[in-house]
Structures are given as C-alpha cells and as structure tokens.
Amino acid sequence: MQICPGHIYQLDNSEFVLIIDFLEKDKYSFIPLTENLTGGNKITEIKFSQKLLYPVIREASVISAERILQEIKELEKEKYDKILRELVKHSAQLYLRNTKSVAARKYIPASGKVIGEAELDNMIEASLDMWLTAGRFNFQFEKEFAKFLGVRHALTVNSGSSANLLAITALTSHKLGNKKLNYGDEVITVAAGFPTTIAPIIQNGLIPVFVDVDLQTFNICVSQIEEAISEKTKAIFIAHTLGNTFNIDAVSDICKKNNLWLIEDNCDALGAKYKNKHTGTYGHIATFSFYPAHHITMGEGGAVATNDTSLFEILMSLRDWGRDCYCSSGKDDTCGKRFEQQHGKLPFGYDHKYVYSHLGYNLKITDWQAAIALSQIKKLPEFVKTRQQNFELLKKELLKFVDYFIFPEATENAAPSWFGFWLIIKEDVQFSKKELVDFLETNGIGTRNLFAGNMLRQPVFTDNSYKIRVRSSGIKQSSELTDDDFMLLPSTEAIMNRAFWIGLWHGITSDDIKEIVEKFECFFSGVNQ
Ligand SMILES: Cc1ncc(COP(=O)(O)O)c(C=O)c1O
Numbered sequence: 106m107q108i109c110p111g112h113i114y115q116l117d118n119s120e121f122v123l124i125i126d127f128l129e130k131d132k133y134s135f136i137p138l139t140e141n142l143t144g145g146n147k148i149t150e151i152k153f154s155q156k157l158l159y160p161v162i163r164e165a166s167v168i169s170a171e172r173i174l175q176e177i178k179e180l181e182k183e184k185y186d187k188i189l190r191e192l193v194k195h196s197a198q199l200y201l202r203n204t205k206s207v208a209a210r211k212y213i214p215a216s217g218k219v220i221g222e223a224e225l226d227n228m229i230e231a232s233l234d235m236w237l238t239a240g241r242f243n244f245q246f247e248k249e250f251a252k253f254l255g256v257r258h259a260l261t262v263n264s265g266s267s268a269n270l271l272a273i274t275a276l277t278s279h280k281l282g283n284k285k286l287n288y289g290d291e292v293i294t295v296a297a298g299f300p301t302t303i304a305p306i307i308q309n310g311l312i313p314v315f316v317d318v319d320l321q322t323f324n325i326c327v328s329q330i331e332e333a334i335s336e337k338t339k340a341i342f343i344a345h346t347l348g349n350t351f352n353i354d355a356v357s358d359i360c361k362k363n364n365l366w367l368i369e370d371n372c373d374a375l376g377a378k379y380k381n382k383h384t385g386t387y388g389h390i391a392t393f394s395f396y397p398a399h400h401i402t403m404g405e406g407g408a409v410a411t412n413d414t415s416l417f418e419i420l421m422s423l424r425d426w427g428r429d430c431y432c433s434s435g436k437d438d439t440c441g442k443r444f445e446q447q448h449g450k451l452p453f454g455y456d457h458k459y460v461y462s463h464l465g466y467n468l469k470i471t472d473w474q475a476a477i478a479l480s481q482i483k484k485l486p487e488f489v490k491t492r493q494q495n496f497e498l499l500k501k502e503l504l505k506f507v508d509y510f511i512f513p514e515a516t517e518n519a520a521p522s523w524f525g526f527w528l529i530i531k532e533d534v535q536f537s538k539k540e541l542v543d544f545l546e547t548n549g550i551g552t553r554n555l556f557a558g559n560m561l562r563q564p565v566f567t568d569n570s571y572k573i574r575v576r577s578s579g580i581k582q583s584s585e586l587t588d589d590d591f592m593l594l595p596s597t598e599a600i601m602n603r604a605f606w607i608g609l610w611h612g613i614t615s616d617d618i619k620e621i622v623e624k625f626e627c628f629f630s631g632v633n634q
Pocket residue numbers: 264265266267269298299301302344370372373393394395396406407
C-alpha cells in the first residue's frame with residue numbers, strides 16, 4: 106500500500122493521521138487528527154514498519170484530505186484551524202529546508218541575525234491571524250521580555266531610536282510635575298556612540314552636555330560627570346557601549362546625589378548583567394533595539410522598560426498617539442468609565458478612547474514583528490553565551506598582537522553581553538587604521554566604527570547651530586566648535602581615529618574566529634617585513 110502525503114489514514118485504533126511528508130524508508134511525518142490534537146501539538150514523526158503497515162492502516166480508510174477536513178470542520182472549528190495552520194507551516198518549513206542551504210561564507214560580517222524555523226512558524230501564525238497591528242504576539246512578547254529582564258513594565262516600539270525618543274520625551278511630561286524636564290534643561294551624555302542616543306535630547310529642546318569616555322571600557326568617564334553638572338542638569342542618558350556596562354553604581358550614586366533621571370540606552374547590551382542583575386533595570390527607563398544587528402531581532406523594532414508605573418503610563422500614552430485611554434488594541438472600556446468622566450474642557454462623558462493627554466506619536470509595532478521576537482527571546486541566553494565565548498576566544502587569540510592594540514576590558518562587576526570586539530590601535534605603530542581596516546575588508550572580515558566616532562564632528566553638528574556644552578564649558582553653538590573643544594574629549598577623539606570593531610555575534614563560529622585571526626597574522630607578517 107502506498108502512503109501518500111496529503112492524504113488521511115485511519116489507524117486501527119480509530120485515530121486519524123494526516124500524512125505530511127515522506128522522510129526516509131518507511132518513515133513519515135504526520136499530524137494526528139483526533140485525540141492527540143489538544144494543546145501544543147506539533148507535526149510528529151511516525152515509523153510505519155513494513156510489518157505494521159497493513160494491520161495498522163486500513164486500506165479502505167484512505168480518504169481525501171479535503172473530505173476529512175470538511176468533517177472535522179463541522180465538528181470542531183478550533184481543531185480544523187489548527188490542522189490547516191500546521192499544514193501551511195509545514196509547507197513553509199519544507200521550503201526553508203530545501204532552499205536555504207548554508208552557502209560557504211565569503212565574508213564574516215561584524216553583525217548579523219540567526220533566525221530559522223521557529224521564527225517562520227510564528228510569522229505564519231501571525232499572518233494567518235491577520236490581526237496586523239500589535240496583538241496577541243506583542244502582548245506575550247512584552248510580558249516575556251519584562252520577565253526576562255526582571256522589570257515591571259516593558260513596551261514595544263518600532264525601533265531602538267524610537268525607544269530613545271520615547272524615553273526622553275516621557276521625562277518632559279506634565280504628569281511628572283516639578284520633576285519634568287523643561288526646555289533648556291541639560292542632559293549628560295557622551296559623543297562616542299550612536300547618533301540617536303543624542304538626537305532626542307535636542308529634538309526635545311534640551312541641551313546635551315558631553316563628557317569623555319574611558320579607553321579600556323569604551324564607557325562614560327565617571328570622574329568627569331560631576332564637574333559637568335550645572336543647576337540646569339536634570340538627567341544622564343548614556344549607552345552600555347558595545348555590550349559592556351558603564352559603571353552603574355557610580356553613575357547611579359551621582360544621579361541620586363544630584364536628583365537626576367537616569368536613562369540606560371541598552372540597545373547594544375541586551376543580556377548583560379551588572380552585579381548579577383540585568384542592565385536595563387537600573388535606570389528610571391531603559392531602551393532596547395531589535396534591529397537585525399542586535400542580540401535578538403524582530404526586523405525593525407525596539408522596547409522601553411521601567412519599574413515605575415507612572416512613567417510606564419506616560420510612555421504608553423506617548424507611544425499610542427498621546428491618548429489618555431489605555432485599552433489594548435481591539436478592546437474598549439477597560440476602565441469601566443468610558444463615557445463617565447470629565448476630561449479637560451471637553452463635554453462631560455466625552456468618549457475616553459478619544460481623549461489625549463500628550464502630544465504623542467504612533468510608534469507601535471505589528472504582530473509579525475512581535476512573533477519573530479517571541480521566538481528569538483527563547484534563544485537569547487544561548488546567543489549571549491555564544492557572544493561571551495567568542496569574546497574570550499578572540500581576546501585570547503589576538504592578544505599576541507598586544508604591541509599594536511589596546512584591548513577591551515569588561516567593567517568591574519559586569520558580565521557584558523558583547524555587541525562587537527573592539528580594538529584601539531596604539532599611537533606609535535607603523536600602520537594606519539585605514540590600512541588595517543582596508544586589508545580586513547578586502548580579505549572578507551567585516552569591520553565597524555564605534556558608530557558616529559565623535560558626534561560633535563559630524564555634519565549634523567558642524568552645519569547646524571545646536572546649543573551644547575562640553576564637560577564644564579559654557580553653552581556653545583555646535584557650528585562654532587573648534588579643535589580646542591574637540592580636544593576636551595581626547596579618548597573620544599582616539600576612538601574616532603584609532604578604534605574599530607569586528608564581529609563576535611551569535612552567528613560567528615570558532616572556524617570564523619580562526620579565519621579572522623589568520624587574516625590579522627597575514628596583515629602583520631606584511632607590516633613586520
Ligand atoms: C547604542 C544604540 N542606541 C540606539 C540605536 C538605535 O537602534 P535602531 O537601529 O533600532 O533604531 C542603536 C543602533 O544600533 C545603538 O547602537
């Protein structure tokens with residue numbers, strides 16, 4: 106008897122099975138269609154031995170898939186939906202398995218994503234839901250993400266940059282009373298990093314105050330913070346650079362002493378710990394990016410997290426058009442007083458759904474994005490471990506070039522979740538950063554700068570007159586900054602001129618690392634000749 110994929114067979118214990126695929130001799134994958142089809146059912150493998158075949162499967166019970174599905178549909182809609190979903194997912198998995206063979210790598214990128222069948226499954230589920238906007242996957246992801254971090258509230262947004270914008274904007278809310286940030290207030294940050302840690306400070310009418318970074322850790326130079334504080338300073342907004350945490354104890358102490366808000370840009374450090382607690386849980390608000398280069402991805406996406414329920418409500422309002430109502434998408438009247446309240450100078454009972462308490466944005470994500478992230482977060486601990494192992498291996502192997510480089514150091518008390526492996530070229534060597542980077546790139550090793558280098562030198566600053574301060578200086582126009590100002594940040598300048606980073610992400614293998622090290626050896630054999 107021939108077993109045909111797509112047909113349904115009845116076993117002699119009366120169960121129906123839908124044969125999905127021929128795997129190998131006498132082995133098929135199938136979906137059980139009856140008793141077993143409760144909760145979390147997956148396509149399972151079945152082995153039909155030659156001997157068992159005839160007694161187990163009744164010849165006469167070969168019925169068309171369409172007919173039995175029709176019967177099941179009439180009996181139980183939920184089961185029917187589940188079977189069809191499994192079928193669609195299985196076909197997609199077959200496509201993935203048969204088309205996406207791993208080609209030999211010609212280039213080892215500095216960052217990347219690792220996604221597979223679980224993500225595809227979830228994307229298909231989200232497609233079949235056709236909910237489109239943030240729905241069940243999003244709510245589950247927000248819950249699991251908050252649980253992973255150990256934080257009370259997490260809210261998804263459509264990028265890490267949006268998360269940064271939301272975090273700073275939230276601190277300007279009138280709901281914070283006299284703790285709110287006002288136009289012209291100052292926020293301490295660093296110039297060696299990503300532009301959208303700084304942009305929302307200026308976009309909110311605030312003044313960024315730049316202090317230098319430390320060359321070993323790439324993070325804020327704590328000893329310079331207090332001298333930069335003025336009576337206008339209201340917040341510190343800094344990143345855990347390339348996965349290495351800043352000195353959280355020292356920065357938090359300064360914030361407490363000076364009554365400052367602390368925002369952690371955790372976009373590059375998801376999974377990092379400081380004193381055994383996740384980064385992103387120490388500040389008043391933390392931000393995250395799920396762009397494909399990051400520790401987990403949802404395509405485009407990000408999140409904000411906080412332990413403070415008042416801040417959470419402000420963040421949610423600003424993310425969702427500025428609305429006062431906090432009903433989930435698709436829900437009405439969560440508060441039970443939808444038409445029973447007085448808001449502003451609106452008529453009494455004006456529909457709470459259309460009451461606005463902030464000048465907001467719409468920064469929400471779709472359920473497809475959340476569906477991907479929900480699969481990714483399950484793999485996060487493994488991804489972080491791989492990054493940590495790759496860091497150790499790269500450092501061990503590249504230390505032979507210690508005459509040429511300053512190497513990265515984890516901050517004291519930190520277990521970094523590395524984003525990249527940076528190297529700072531020493532000052533007195535016989536090659537330039539450009540020569541080494543060009544060599545690596547043309548030999549298949551991806552490299553990156555620490556993003557903007559010195560942000561103050563970027564055209565957006567030199568071609569515009571934004572108010573800024575550098576360390577303890579007075580307020581200056583960004584277009585009028587000179588070399589003297591830039592030299593107030595010597596380590597930032599050194600990073601711009603002499604540092605770069607290479608990949609250690611969770612798709613990098615020990616063979617890749619071997620290849621990276623060989624390319625460095627090759628370069629230095631030329632330099633030393
Ligand atoms: C430190 C930091 N903050 C914010 C962002 C912005 O994230 P996104 O690309 O998701 O907007 C990035 C991007 O890589 C980043 O490195």
